[in-house]
Amino acid sequence: MAKRLVLKKLPLPSPDNSTPPDMDGQSELLYVPVVDEPAAEYVTDKMNVPLDQACFCVVDVETTGMRAGTERVIEIGIVSMAPGKGSETYSSFVNPGKLIPGFITKITGIDDRMVRDAPYFGEIAAKVQSYFQNAIFVAHNSQFDYSFIRAEFQQAGMGNFQAVQLCTRRLASRLLPEIKSKSLRSIAEHLQIVNPAAHRALSDAQTTALALKKMIRIAVEKFQIASVKDLVELQYMPTARASKIFKAKKIGADLSGIPQKPGVYYYINRKKKVIYIGKAKSLRERLRSYLGPSAPRKAQKIVAAAAQLKIEPTNSELTALLTEAELIKRANPKHNVMLKDYNDKYFIRTSQSH
Numbered sequence: 001m002a003k004r005l006v007l008k009k010l011p012l013p014s015p016d017n018s019t020p021p022d023m024d025g026q027s028e029l030l031y032v033p034v035v036d037e038p039a040a041e042y043v044t045d046k047m048n049v050p051l052d053q054a055c056f057c058v059v060d061v062e063t064t065g066m067r068a069g070t071e072r073v074i075e076i077g078i079v080s081m082a083p084g085k086g087s088e089t090y091s092s093f094v095n096p097g098k099l100i101p102g103f104i105t106k107i108t109g110i111d112d113r114m115v116r117d118a119p120y121f122g123e124i125a126a127k128v129q130s131y132f133q134n135a136i137f138v139a140h141n142s143q144f145d146y147s148f149i150r151a152e153f154q155q156a157g158m159g160n161f162q163a164v165q166l167c168t169r170r171l172a173s174r175l176l177p178e179i180k181s182k183s184l185r186s187i188a189e190h191l192q193i194v195n196p197a198a199h200r201a202l203s204d205a206q207t208t209a210l211a212l213k214k215m216i217r218i219a220v221e222k223f224q225i226a227s228v229k230d231l232v233e234l235q236y237m238p239t240a241r242a243s244k245i246f247k248a249k250k251i252g253a254d255l256s257g258i259p260q261k262p263g264v265y266y267y268i269n270r271k272k273k274v275i276y277i278g279k280a281k282s283l284r285e286r287l288r289s290y291l292g293p294s295a296p297r298k299a300q301k302i303v304a305a306a307a308q309l310k311i312e313p314t315n316s317e318l319t320a321l322l323t324e325a326e327l328i329k330r331a332n333p334k335h336n337v338m339l340k341d342y343n344d345k346y347f348i349r350t351s352q353s354h
Helices: 102-108 121-131 142-155 168-175 184-190 201-223 228-234 239-251 283-291 297-305 317-331
Strands: 056-063 073-082 086-093 136-139 165-167 263-268 274-280 308-313
Touching (some): 056 142, 056 201, 073 102, 073 121, 086 121, 086 201, 136 201, 142 165, 165 168, 201 228, 274 283, 274 297, 283 308
Antiparallel strands (some): 073 086, 263 308
16 A cells, blocks of 8 residues: 555645636636547447446546646545446545645635545545446546546556546537537536536536436437447547448348348338338348448448338349349339339340350
8 A cells, every 4th residue: 555644744725716717607627638548449348238238337536636647536426327226326535645726625625624534545446446347437528537547546556447438528529519518517407407516526426427317318319329339439429420320220230130141122211212222142241231331432322311221032133133123113212223224024045055
């Protein structure tokens, strides 16, 4: 355990009227992350968990400053959200082993006297770590809280902490474009959530947890996300691209149930009109090609315009070819160019070679 510093013997700091930049009429702790670590770095089996079975650990920390490793945590609040178990909360003051700057006290209301007899982070590290087992790390401005938790674990001798991150500020940028500020206060007001003690760790964590629940419902409705992986990826995507990708996933969500057989497939728009008809030697493989990142531009355009996909397996590739030709002439789909003007007489030509 790190050497215990005796904070109570140090003199209290003189009042400090300096404050960081103001947001929405209130002081906010701002930071510029040195590295914005992509979620892909932490991909694990937990990413493929359905949303209704996922565990989330929502965290908020109050600190002595902005730089993790140099500054220290003074308060931590956790809301653990597990399926079938409801929410469990944990909070504690933390003795930082150093004086709390005046502007931090002005923002949080936490002063040296309040943390004087609090445990050092190393004394609660094991307890805190237990909440992160098999859970997604969630915070508002997650890189800030995550960097401080990692630094505190390292200084407590508990190794290199890593977790899948989910940032509610990033999610709000994708899901709530109508609100200008993405501060926790603005999001809470927009979603009609009351935060009784802003800039206190547990209250902010509870507010973030409620915002997460509401934004997950919006994400499911707007982008048809189904798994933790979908949600984590969403926070890093431009909104327009996210809409296209998740729509494609919805249309082809059950590719595993599509047979590897010849057949015909139909893309249908919201007006229930067939917009494209195609045939395939293997329906599953052909439809998979429409959904990948390297899909042809025409395929992407068709998927973007579609709301539904239907298939019709056939007993042979020849039958699929003939069925496609007949259906295109009948339906006259917008995105089909070939076969529209062919007549309805078919023949088979054979040849003999000697």
